[in-house]
Amino acid sequence: MMPLIEIRMTVNGREYGGRVESRLTLADFLRNELNLTGTHLGCEHGVCGACTILVDGEAVRSCLLLAVQADGATLMTVEGLADGDELHPLQAAFQENHALQCGFCTPGFLMTAYALLRDNPNPSESEVRQGIGGNICRCTGYAPIIRAIQQTGTV
Amino acid sequence: MDIHEDIARPELARMVRGRGRFVDDIKLPGMCFAAFVRSEVAHANVKSINVEEALKVPGAIGVITPDEVLPHVNPVRPAAPGSSEFARPYDRYPVPPRNGDGWKVNFVGDPIVAVAAETAHAAQDMVEAVVVEYAPLPTVGNVEQALAPDAPTLHAGMGDNIVFHREFGGGDVARAFRQADLTLEKTFRFPRQTAVPVETRGVIAHYDRGEERLSVWASCRSPHLVRTTISAVMRLPQHAVRVISPDVGGEFGIKGAAYPEGIVLAFLSRKIDRPVKWVEDRMENLLACGHAHEMVVEVSAAASSDGRILGVDAKVLVDQGAHTLGPTSAGLEPMTAGQSIVGPYRIDNFRCDAYGILTNKCPGAAYRGVGTVQGVFVIERMMDMVAARLGLDPAEVRMRNFIQPQDQPFNTSAGRLYDSGDYPDTLAKLLDVSGYERLRAAQAEARAQGELAGVGICCFVEHSSTGSQDYRRRGVYGMPAFDSATIKVDAGGNVLVAVSAKSTGQSHDSVFASLVARELGVPYETVKILEGDTDAVPFGAGTGVSRSAVSTGGAIRLAAQDIKRKAAEIARFFLEGEGEALEIADGQIYAAADPSRRVPFASVAAAAHDASRVVSLPDSIERGLQSTRTFDPPHQTFGHGAHLAFVRIDPETGIVKVEQYVCVEDCGTIIDHVIVDGQVVGGVALGIGNALHEELVYSESGDLLTGTFMDYLVPTAPDIPAIQTTHTETPSPFTEGGVKGVGEAGTVGAFTAVGNAVADALLPLGVEVTHPPVGPQRVWRLINSGAEAGGGQGN
Ligand code: FES
Ligand code: FES
Numbered sequence: 001m002m003p004l005i006e007i008r009m010t011v012n013g014r015e016y017g018g019r020v021e022s023r024l025t026l027a028d029f030l031r032n033e034l035n036l037t038g039t040h041l042g043c044e045h046g047v048c049g050a051c052t053i054l055v056d057g058e059a060v061r062s063c064l065l066l067a068v069q070a071d072g073a074t075l076m077t078v079e080g081l082a083d084g085d086e087l088h089p090l091q092a093a094f095q096e097n098h099a100l101q102c103g104f105c106t107p108g109f110l111m112t113a114y115a116l117l118r119d120n121p122n123p124s125e126s127e128v129r130q131g132i133g134g135n136i137c138r139c140t141g142y143a144p145i146i147r148a149i150q151q152t153g154t155v
Numbered sequence: 156m157d158i159h160e161d162i163a164r165p166e167l168a169r170m171v172r173g174r175g176r177f178v179d180d181i182k183l184p185g186m187c188f189a190a191f192v193r194s195e196v197a198h199a200n201v202k203s204i205n206v207e208e209a210l211k212v213p214g215a216i217g218v219i220t221p222d223e224v225l226p227h228v229n230p231v232r233p234a235a236p237g238s239s240e241f242a243r244p245y246d247r248y249p250v251p252p253r254n255g256d257g258w259k260v261n262f263v264g265d266p267i268v269a270v271a272a273e274t275a276h277a278a279q280d281m282v283e284a285v286v287v288e289y290a291p292l293p294t295v296g297n298v299e300q301a302l303a304p305d306a307p308t309l310h311a312g313m314g315d316n317i318v319f320h321r322e323f324g325g326g327d328v329a330r331a332f333r334q335a336d337l338t339l340e341k342t343f344r345f346p347r348q349t350a351v352p353v354e355t356r357g358v359i360a361h362y363d364r365g366e367e368r369l370s371v372w373a374s375c376r377s378p379h380l381v382r383t384t385i386s387a388v389m390r391l392p393q394h395a396v397r398v399i400s401p402d403v404g405g406e407f408g409i410k411g412a413a414y415p416e417g418i419v420l421a422f423l424s425r426k427i428d429r430p431v432k433w434v435e436d437r438m439e440n441l442l443a444c445g446h447a448h449e450m451v452v453e454v455s456a457a458a459s460s461d462g463r464i465l466g467v468d469a470k471v472l473v474d475q476g477a478h479t480l481g482p483t484s485a486g487l488e489p490m491t492a493g494q495s496i497v498g499p500y501r502i503d504n505f506r507c508d509a510y511g512i513l514t515n516k517c518p519g520a521a522y523r524g525v526g527t528v529q530g531v532f533v534i535e536r537m538m539d540m541v542a543a544r545l546g547l548d549p550a551e552v553r554m555r556n557f558i559q560p561q562d563q564p565f566n567t568s569a570g571r572l573y574d575s576g577d578y579p580d581t582l583a584k585l586l587d588v589s590g591y592e593r594l595r596a597a598q599a600e601a602r603a604q605g606e607l608a609g610v611g612i613c614c615f616v617e618h619s620s621t622g623s624q625d626y627r628r629r630g631v632y633g634m635p636a637f638d639s640a641t642i643k644v645d646a647g648g649n650v651l652v653a654v655s656a657k658s659t660g661q662s663h664d665s666v667f668a669s670l671v672a673r674e675l676g677v678p679y680e681t682v683k684i685l686e687g688d689t690d691a692v693p694f695g696a697g698t699g700v701s702r703s704a705v706s707t708g709g710a711i712r713l714a715a716q717d718i719k720r721k722a723a724e725i726a727r728f729f730l731e732g733e734g735e736a737l738e739i740a741d742g743q744i745y746a747a748a749d750p751s752r753r754v755p756f757a758s759v760a761a762a763a764h765d766a767s768r769v770v771s772l773p774d775s776i777e778r779g780l781q782s783t784r785t786f787d788p789p790h791q792t793f794g795h796g797a798h799l800a801f802v803r804i805d806p807e808t809g810i811v812k813v814e815q816y817v818c819v820e821d822c823g824t825i826i827d828h829v830i831v832d833g834q835v836v837g838g839v840a841l842g843i844g845n846a847l848h849e850e851l852v853y854s855e856s857g858d859l860l861t862g863t864f865m866d867y868l869v870p871t872a873p874d875i876p877a878i879q880t881t882h883t884e885t886p887s888p889f890t891e892g893g894v895k896g897v898g899e900a901g902t903v904g905a906f907t908a909v910g911n912a913v914a915d916a917l918l919p920l921g922v923e924v925t926h927p928p929v930g931p932q933r934v935w936r937l938i939n940s941g942a943e944a945g946g947g948q949g950n
């Protein structure tokens with residue numbers, strides 16, 4: 001067995017700790033150790049964006065980070081967007097605009113869009129297109145996702 | 156009859172919260188993790204398999220080798236009686252079959268051994284530690300090599316590599332060519348592509364030795380068909396197998412079958428007496444899940460000087476890879492491609508020689524637009540080529556060849572019966588909506604300045620909702636094609652609807668719930684849809700061939716009529732009106748003549764369950780309020796459409812930019828515009844990717860060179876233009892409510908509209924486009940060679 005390393009982090013406002021193998025990815029840690037299965041894995045090599053979360057405010061691909069690299073960090077995942085029963089406006093806009101079909105890519109788009117709108121409120125259509133250019137959706141053709149993000153405007 | 160757009164879509168709310176439940180999200184008590192040792196050689200005899208070191212890995216639980224599976228399984232025979240009569244027999248096993256004193260592997264990625272460990276990492280460590288010794292055999296890399304007289308054969312007992320062959324057609328092709336003013340001969344090469352849903356395949360198998368029952372959680376669209384295969388192969392009675400399909404993260408055709416990995420996993424679970432999960436990684440998905448679309452089509456067309464196509468003679472050579480997937484798929488691509496070549500046109504003389512051919516590559520699978528994409532590309536490119544030769548406008552040539560609406564239903568020379576559709580009107584609408592004249596003017600202006608710009612049109616018909624009769628006509632027997640719905644109303648008036656379809660992103664929860672609400676006259680909020688569990692839903696074919704709206708929708712309508720009849724019968728005990736007409740709306744049953752005489756649907760439901768304080772039913776009325784009905788589409792329906800793409804090409808880089816995209820779609824009566832638009836726009840994006848980028852490339856030795864998303868390029872938002880959609884609605888005379896399927900139309904139209912637009916842009920250079928995808932490399936080479944470039948995009 002590989003030696004286990006002790007880590008602590010804040011996820012969606014809650015403190016978590018664990019002992020992990022150094023090779024465990026952050027995505028696997030969130031999904032398997034913390035049961036936060038909203039973060040999805042579509043490629044595990046950094047291209048599809050499904051695993052996007054916020055680490056200390058930055059949108060990152062959690063499949064490319066090791067859990068130990070997030071020691072001490074503050075994280076936000078898709079489960080942290082809504083305020084209890086109340087959907088975050090971005091989530092509501094995704095629902096309303098039918099910005100998802102199978103929904104597998106959705107958490108990654110939501111987190112990417114969240115960071116995008118925070119850094120650049122009310123982006124133009126082409127800014128949104130570029131901004132989500134690192135995320136793959138096979139179902140929607142992107143148009144309703146772009147609509148939902150533009151409609152939300154700010155976060 | 157459009158449902159309203161602001162209905163709650165419960166499936167979406169769950170997903171945006173990150174509360175989907177996909178296979179990889181499921182944890183069972185005691186669950187462990189599997190991984191597969193896969194062949195590293197394209198064609199070989201495995202001489203030895205050594206698992207000793209693997210079992211020493213910390214966390215190792217056990218392994219399954221081929222010899223532990225082979226004695227206990229029935230092979231799947233693509234050509235067994237009861238499947239396709241034009242397919243050739245060979246035995247397919249879920250593990251490499253015995254071959255002398257070794258085991259035969261047929262593609263890089265062929266699963267050889269399954270391992271189980273306490274963690275997914277430990278399972279990977281075990282895979283690394285298994286030692287496999289190969290005796291390589293010559294590789295059959297493409298259809299030409301497979302058909303060579305001295306080609307090695309892939310499967311014992313076959314004699315050659317032809318797994319499907321059928322000749323079909325109608326009219327007199329030879330005479331058409333004798334009468335022709337113009338003949339064209341072309342060879343088209345289509346790339347190997349794959350669906351790549353963002354969620355890869357995943358399976359959890361749990362063989363419960365106490366109950367002697369196998370439960371399988373699989374990301375799939377046809378749980379009952381998967382159960383049928385598993386039970387047949389594993390020699391288990393069907394009721395001893397339960398297949399559950401939780402949320403499915405996209406599939407586009409590829410998650411329809413029971414894959415060998417799932418069956419091996421079941422054996423592994425039985426052996427180690429633990430639930431075991433396997434989720435493939437993206438490399439496995441690209442390497443070994445299932446490939447599609449690769450084929451060579453040799454075609455000649457005879458035309459008259461006024462642009463009428465008099466006859467077409469085609470040879471379709473489909474590269475199936477190492478296996479056909481299931482009982483129907485041997486002929487799936489060859490037949491669909493061949494039959495699609497006549498398109499929406501009146502081509503009275505047609506002959507097609509369709510082959511499915513085995514090679515040492517990943518096995519074949521269905522992928523959105525199966526075969527139709529290629530058949531349509533062939534005829535639509537030929538239309539443009541005829542137009543160019545005769546100096547006619549491509550739209551005009553199409554107008555001259557269309558089947559006219561008054562000739563519907565129309566029997567094509569390729570053996571299909573189209574149901575309805577006004578093709579000239581649809582094209583006229585496209586030209587109007589897209590501003591065709593203006594685009595041609597823009598193109599002329601670009602050309603005058605030495606720039607490359609092109610307009611591409613694609614007109615097509617798209618079959619959907621294949622019924623069992625259609626299968627039989629294609630020579631496929633024993634293929635259930637019906638779907639089912641059970642509607643159960645409980646004593647409180649809530650409506651539970653269990654259906655054989657399985658949503659993989661088509662919002663069945665809201666589409667079917669609103670259909671039921673409308674048919675029954677009850678509030679939408681009281682209806683719940685249940686899918687994806689063979690223990691809980693009635694038997695049926697499941698989702699596929701863009702069929703759910705027609706087949707499951709048909710079954711729902713029939714079951715709802717039963718419920719309404721019975722509810723009315725019971726309502727008479729409340730309303731005490733003999734024989735008067737009753738209606739149901741807004742959860743109330745009332746007298747048509749006097750709506751003030753009414754009873755709530757919920758009270759009737761209570762009475763049906765002996766739970767009413769007001770009415771107690773006589774014994775002659777059966778208790779409960781439920782019905783199960785099936786619907787077998789009596790005939791395929793044919794949606795149609797016309798798409799247009801306007802592209803500009805950068806001559807320096809070969810990069811194609813799709814600037815405008817317009818489509819006019821007719822999928823019969825539309826149940827839900829939002830869903831239909833979603834299917835069309837998503838399909839177009841997929842089709843643009845297929846046209847411009849997606850290509851799986853193999854090396855000469857049979858290694859896949861495109862095993863990651865860095866090499867197999869799927870479109871992201873900057874690649875996709877705004878897509879403008881318009882609908883016409885020609886109800887099908889063949890289905891309940893006039894519905895036709897729509898799931899594949901976008902892909903079919905886009906692949907060719909973009910292909911034709913690129914070809915049109917390159918026309919002044921005197922080059923022809925016959926080998927998609929037309930991405931930067933191939934286009935650059937076309938621009939710089941003045942001739943069609945051969946080889947893979949990656950060469
Ligand atoms: S799973 Fe992380 S980018 Fe695809
Ligand atoms: S909604 Fe299915 S991948 Fe985006």
